[in-house]
Amino acid sequence: MGNSKPRIIGYKLSGDWIVLAGAADSDNDYLSTIIAEPHDWWFHAEGVPGSHVILRAKPDEEPDHQTLKQAAAIAAYHSKARHTGLARVHLTRARYVKKSRGFKVGTVLVSKGKVLKVQPDVSFATRIPPKKLGLFD
Numbered sequence: 001m002g003n004s005k006p007r008i009i010g011y012k013l014s015g016d017w018i019v020l021a022g023a024a025d026s027d028n029d030y031l032s033t034i035i036a037e038p039h040d041w042w043f044h045a046e047g048v049p050g051s052h053v054i055l056r057a058k059p060d061e062e063p064d065h066q067t068l069k070q071a072a073a074i075a076a077y078h079s080k081a082r083h084t085g086l087a088r089v090h091l092t093r094a095r096y097v098k099k100s101r102g103f104k105v106g107t108v109l110v111s112k113g114k115v116l117k118v119q120p121d122v123s124f125a126t127r128i129p130p131k132k133l134g135l136f137d
Contacts (some may be wrong), residue, residue, distance in 0.1 A: 005022075006021050006022070006027040006030040006031070007022070007023035007024065007027050007130075008011050008021070008022060008023070008027060008030075008031060008035070008130065008133060008135055009021040009022075009023055009051075009078070009127075010025045010127070010128035010130070010132070010133045011074060011122065011126060011127060011128060011131075012069055012125065012126045012128055013071070013125055013126075013127035014067075014068060014124075015061075015063075015125070016069075017055060017056065017058075017067050018053045018055075018056040018128070019054065019055050019056075019064060019070075019071050019074050019125065020035065020053065020056070020133070020135075021051040021052070021053045021054075021074060021075070021078045022051045022052045022053075022106075023051070023052075023121075024036055024094070024106075025104075025106025026105055026106070027051075028051060028052035028106045028108075028126065029099065029105055029106055029108075031052050032052045032054075032094070032097050032099065032108055033099045033108075034075050035054065035123055035135060036054050036094035036097070037094060038093065038094055038095035039057035039093060039094070040054050040056055040057045040093070040094040041054065041055035041057065041063065041091060041092070041093060041094070042054055042067065042091065042092050042093065042096075042097050042110075042113075043055070043071055043072050043073060043074075043075035043089050043090065043091050044079075044090050044110075045073055045075055045079035045081045045087050045088070045089050045090075046087070046088040046089060046090055046115060047088070048079050048080035048087075049078020049079065049080050050075065050077060050078055050081065051075060051078035052075075052078075052097075052098045052106075052108070052120050053071060053072075053074055053075035053078065055067070055071040055122060056069070056093065059072040059130060060128070068073060068091060068116065069116055069118055070088035070123075070125065071091075071120045071122055072091060072118045073089075073103055073119060073120060073122070073124075074117040074121075074122055074125060076089050076118055076119070076120035077121055077122045078122040080096065080121045083088050083120070084120065085119065086117050086118065087117070087118060087119070087120055088116075089115065089116050089118055090103040090110060090113050090114075090115055090119075090127060091113055091114060091115070091116060092110055092111075092112055092113025092114070093113075096110055096112050096113060097109070097110055098111070111118060112125070130134045
């Protein structure tokens with residue numbers, strides 16, 4: 001990755017849920033394999049290139065269906081499905097996402113999960129400046 005920091009796009013949802021999206025393939029790798037914790041939620045638009053998206057888990061609270069749909073909508077927005085009416089987005093816990101030797105940059109293997117159908121959108125989310133994410137301090 002050289003000496004440049006990964007480009008991670010951050011959002012805040014209602015209820016103080018934090019969503020992180022990789023800006024490019026190498027950023028997706030970093031997000032899915034280094035930043036993501038096993039209990040975090042992982043999202044990716046089905047069948048099209050796009051960002052890996054993480055919904056940060058909370059120790060004492062599970063996200064409701066609306067929060068999961070919003071994170072999925074962010075994943076759809078940061079993909080080639082951005083201009084479709086409805087996009088299919090895979091979601092799973094980050095512990096089910098693995099990077100295998102020989103996989104190209106930005107490619108992972110997902111062992112279980114489900115699919116949500118959502119409209120690509122970020123209008124409900126508040127963008128977090130990169131310095132405020134606290135990922136690279």
